[in-house]
Amino acid sequence: MQFEHIVGQQEVKERLITSFRGGRLAHTQLFLGPEGSGALPLAIAFAQFVNCKQPTETDSCGDCPSCKKFQKYAHPDLHFYFPTTTTDAVKKEPKSELMLTEWRTYLSKNQGYATQNSWYDFLGVGNKQGTIYVRDAADIISKMALKAYEAKYKVIVVWMVEKLHESASNKLLKTLEEPPDNTLILLVAERFELLLPTVRSRAQLVKVPKITDPDIFQWLQDQYSDATAAQSVTRQANGNLNAALEILNNVDESQSNFILLSQWLRLCYKPGNFVPLHQFNQEMSKLGRERQKSFLKFALESIHNSLAINHGNAQLVKSTGEELTFVQKFAPYINKANQIKIVGILNQAIFHIERNAHAAILFTDLSFQMVDLMEAGKKFVKNPF
Numbered sequence: 491m492q493f494e495h496i497v498g499q500q501e502v503k504e505r506l507i508t509s510f511r512g513g514r515l516a517h518t519q520l521f522l523g524p525e526g527s528g529a530l531p532l533a534i535a536f537a538q539f540v541n542c543k544q545p546t547e548t549d550s551c552g553d554c555p556s557c558k559k560f561q562k563y564a565h566p567d568l569h570f571y572f573p574t575t576t577t578d579a580v581k582k583e584p585k586s587e588l589m590l591t592e593w594r595t596y597l598s599k600n601q602g603y604a605t606q607n608s609w610y611d612f613l614g615v616g617n618k619q620g621t622i623y624v625r626d627a628a629d630i631i632s633k634m635a636l637k638a639y640e641a642k643y644k645v646i647v648v649w650m651v652e653k654l655h656e657s658a659s660n661k662l663l664k665t666l667e668e669p670p671d672n673t674l675i676l677l678v679a680e681r682f683e684l685l686l687p688t689v690r691s692r693a694q695l696v697k698v699p700k701i702t703d704p705d706i707f708q709w710l711q712d713q714y715s716d717a718t719a720a721q722s723v724t725r726q727a728n729g730n731l732n733a734a735l736e737i738l739n740n741v742d743e744s745q746s747n748f749i750l751l752s753q754w755l756r757l758c759y760k761p762g763n764f765v766p767l768h769q770f771n772q773e774m775s776k777l778g779r780e781r782q783k784s785f786l787k788f789a790l791e792s793i794h795n796s797l798a799i800n801h802g803n804a805q806l807v808k809s810t811g812e813e814l815t816f817v818q819k820f821a822p823y824i825n826k827a828n829q830i831k832i833v834g835i836l837n838q839a840i841f842h843i844e845r846n847a848h849a850a851i852l853f854t855d856l857s858f859q860m861v862d863l864m865e866a867g868k869k870f871v872k873n874p875f
Contacts, residue, residue, distance in 0.1 A: 491534040491561060491602050493549045497731055498705030499528055502698055506536050507548065515540070516694035518666050518675040520651070523698025525680055526730030530649055531602035532698060533676040534560070537568060537645040540674065556641060563594045567641035569633050573606070573620025573653040577613050585625040589613070605732050606650060607780060617779050617846055620653060627658035634670055643674045651677040652684040659686050666692040700729025710734060722810055743781075747788035748813050750774075754789075755820060758860040759868075767857055775850035782843050790836045796821035797829060827870035828863040835859050 493503045509515060523529035535550070538560035542550035550557050559565035570593055574584040586593070596612045597604065610620065630646055638644040648654075654662075666689065669675050677693055679685055703724050709731075710720035727734035737744060757767045774782065792813075798806040799821040807814065824832065839856050843849070 491531055491538055492552050492557075493532075493535045493539065495601070496528050496531045496535055497709045498701040499532060499698065502532060502696065503535075503548075506532070506696070507539065510536075510540055515674070517669045517673060518677070518693045519696050520677045520679060520685075520690065520693035521696045521698055522679050522682055524700055524730065525605055526603065526727070526732035526734075527698045527700055528603065528731065529680070529698040530604050530647075530678045532696075533647055533678050534563070534568075534602055537643070537647065537674060537676060540643055541565075541567070541641040541645070563597050565641065565645075566639040567644045569630070569644070569646050570649065571622060571626045571630060571646070572609070572649040573622055574626075575610075575613070575615050575618040575620045577615055583625065585623055585629065587626075587629055603732055603735075604649060608732070611780070619844075620650075622648065622651070622654045622658055624655060624657040624661055627654075627661040630662060631665055634665060634673055638672060643672050644670075646673070646675045647678065648676070649678045651679045651689065652681055654686070654689065656686070659689055663688055663692065701731055702729065706731060706734055710738075714738070725810075743784060744788070747785050748816070750785055751789050751792060752816055754857070755860075755864075758857060758864045759823070761861050767861075768854070771853040771857055772850060774853045777849075779843055779846070779849075782849060783840055786836055786840045786843065790833065790840075792817055792820075793824055793829070793832055793836065796824040800824065822871050823864060823867040825867055825870045825874075827866040832860070832863050835863075 493507075496503070519533075521529040521533045523532075538557055539545055539550045541556050541560070543554035543556055544551040550560075552558075552561070556565065560568060563570070570590065571586045572589075572593060574580070574586055574589055576582065576584050577589075580588050592613060596609060599612075600608065606620070610616075610618065630648075634644065634646065636644075666675060675693075677689070682690070706727055706729070707720050707724040710723055711717055714720065723734050723737050726737055754770060757770055761767055774785070777785070795807045795817045798804060799818060807817065835856060839852060842852055
């Protein structure tokens with residue numbers, strides 16, 4: 491993985507290179523960036539750069555034996571740790587070492603742009619959630635006790651460090667604070683608030699922002715040679731490269747979400763005898779967890795678009811075509827009477843879906859709350875004072 495293959499993030503790349511060339515290399519670093527920002531590819535590219543035999547001023551060479559091994563994610567001094575769970579192949583005591591082949595294949599498929607959901611989907615583990623166990627922590631300590639095999643720096647990459655089990659975190663504290671010489675520990679995380687303070691305090695922070703719209707647009711246009719599609723996808727991706735690719739690959743799902751959302755909101759706006767709304771909730775409960783989350787996130791995005799219109803920021807709306815027309819008509823009913831609570835219940839629903847809540851009960855409760863909130867919104871439209 492070379493810096494040149496990472497979309498945008500030029501400022502972060504320059505800071506990393508400058509810190510290394512200036513002799514200010516922190517041996518434990520935390521790459522913190524939202525999903526789709528490229529935090530993991532940046533960490534891997536940095537590891538490749540510091541171990542390159544013939545680096546240029548701005549990147550690793552990509553041709554030396556070290557670079558070629560890094561680009562296959564298979565250098566003997568590059569060690570990955572990541573959330574795991576039981577699978578058909580690993581039925582008990584899962585840990586990263588047992589899934590390295592799958593991990594390398596997954597990274598190659600996604601060019602290093604990993605997400606939790608796509609990783610779990612790749613493993614085929616359904617609704618299970620992964621953890622970085624104390625077994626992984628023991629392996630990290632064991633690996634770090636050995637000298638580097640051939641590289642200048644032995645590199646430990648821990649992806650989704652938020653998923654460290656507390657016992658694993660405690661076991662690693664001394665190692666994170668005082669790693670052996672010529673060792674580089676690169677922690678990668680998406681949510682700062684979920685990290686244990688004892689872990690956060692032992693790493694130098696590398697902030698990775700969302701990718702800028704011009705950078706995503708340019709990359710999409712270079713890849714697919716369709717400026718119109720690239721512009722539309724860029725507006726919807728909101729700085730998330732994974733989201734941009736998902737939009738391109740799941741046009742049918744996006745259209746399905748729009749149809750479901752417009753149906754649901756109409757039922758909540760004018761519920762009648764509640765039978766159609768009950769039937770809708772039952773159908774939603776039959777969908778898989780990821781599909782339910784996709785619908786709820788789409789609903790949340792539509793609410794945000796409505797708020798943008800209401801506050802005179804229509805240029806921020808990412809919807810187009812029928813979706814845009816629907817949002818424009820729906821926007822007046824998302825107002826001071828209900829907007830905060832609607833955003834709250836949708837976020838809460840996503841939270842509970844991720845934790846395997848009973849879907850039929852969840853959607854029924856969500857729908858009844860939405861009926862009341864839509865009624866409040868209608869009353870505010872009629873009498874805003």
